[in-house]
Amino acid sequence: MTSRVEIFEMGPRDGLQNEKRMIATADKIALVDLLSQAGFRRIEVTSFVSPKWVPQMGDATQVMAGIARRAGVSYAALTPNLKGYQAAHQARASEVAIFASASEGFSRANLNASIADSLERFRPVADAARADGVPMRGYVSVVTDCPFDGPTAPSDVARVVAALRDMGCYEVSLGDTIGQGRPETIDAMLGAVLNELPADRLAGHYHDTAGRALQNVDASLARGLRVFDAAVGGLGGCPYAPGAAGNVATEALARHLAAQGFDHGLDMAVIDRAAAFARTLREETHA
Template structure:
């Protein structure tokens, strides 16, 4: 398989959605601009979701307008319902993401319905998006662990991936929401999913709560996945996953991939400038190992 690994930068959405303090629109715009300068070709710029539940994403339309996201095929926004899809289309989005889980308990907390019910809700959204020429990603959260019910077996993940694929999602993102998994458990999920979805259409979306995010990414790449989500500075956390910390850091993933001989198209130095901006522009201290080592922290 190709030695290129595509890093999808999710910091502007997944990295900021749970931040407890207000974030200026200009600061979100500044982050997206710096990530573009670092070479990020795919960026999750925001979400069209209920602003009372996720207030940090309320200015997504403004961020899209200011950063040239309209009609950019590599920029993606999350949507939760038909209203969110309509907003995304009105603002020129060329890629959207819908989201479910492998655990009913988490799905009920996150989107207010079971996994099966969420799939029923998203099927017409995916159909409408595709009819409009929009690319659709399907997220599956809690692929190894649920904060409310414990371990999730791989055989619970595979049918959800198949259902998202069958309804028209062009990419399935496997979300290890709590950051508890080890490479062995990640491998078991990928193996189960690979029976239903080609690995070239699967993305790895891992968190780093227990410091195993980079190791898990390497295992996913070793197994054939070539799309990896990461957030500059290790930003992130889910408001509906108690105890989960940030996404695996883009700069840590980049360092590992380059060391293993993979090409990403990202500039480490410019990426570190974007990470520094997380602190100077957004007021959020980066937590990544590479950033601390390079900046002498």
């Protein structure tokens, strides 16, 4: 029997948010609508953050209003605080996500708060999501390496995963944010995290900066993970890690999984069209 693996599409949010040139709202909607035809169960569409901090996501409400929603697809939004959650809920986000760091240095740079303080900020979001019946996902950044603090201790990742679990996250995505993870460091990290949350509630989120994302996926598959975040066309990066590549490309991950006998359920013809379109957005940005 073929084992099923799910790819959670990140391109419209995690992919586009680091692009310097403002991408037209219509192009963001067109990308989501194309991805909706590919067979994804979950697509992260946008982020309800302050436009002052992430100008690219300033049209979140318009994008959510403009997409053609397809039955069976969950349209997710990142929500860093209660105000963001309320806007996302009003915009009919199917689910929301909160994000914490496994290192103090990255937490202060990315969230302007300690890990403990950032988690406290998310409690009102968690309470509101629970009251509204909105599923909430969690992210942990820099799970193996931090650009400020160096290697991340697996126990530090496990502590943050436990906090997000206790806050009500149905799944926690583990981010190799700067793409410096190696199969052995991913495996060691998972060895600690699996003591807090089972593999069927974890996802791998691996950037391809060092060209090891697919190897890290393989290490995670061996540990039982069956959900992986990816960005069509390899969009993305990290503002705190100059030169960091984007998420592992959806099309590369899908073919890699299929070659190993895993079923991802995606229409590769649609994925390839979406990847080509995504690359035009990046090419225009970096022209």
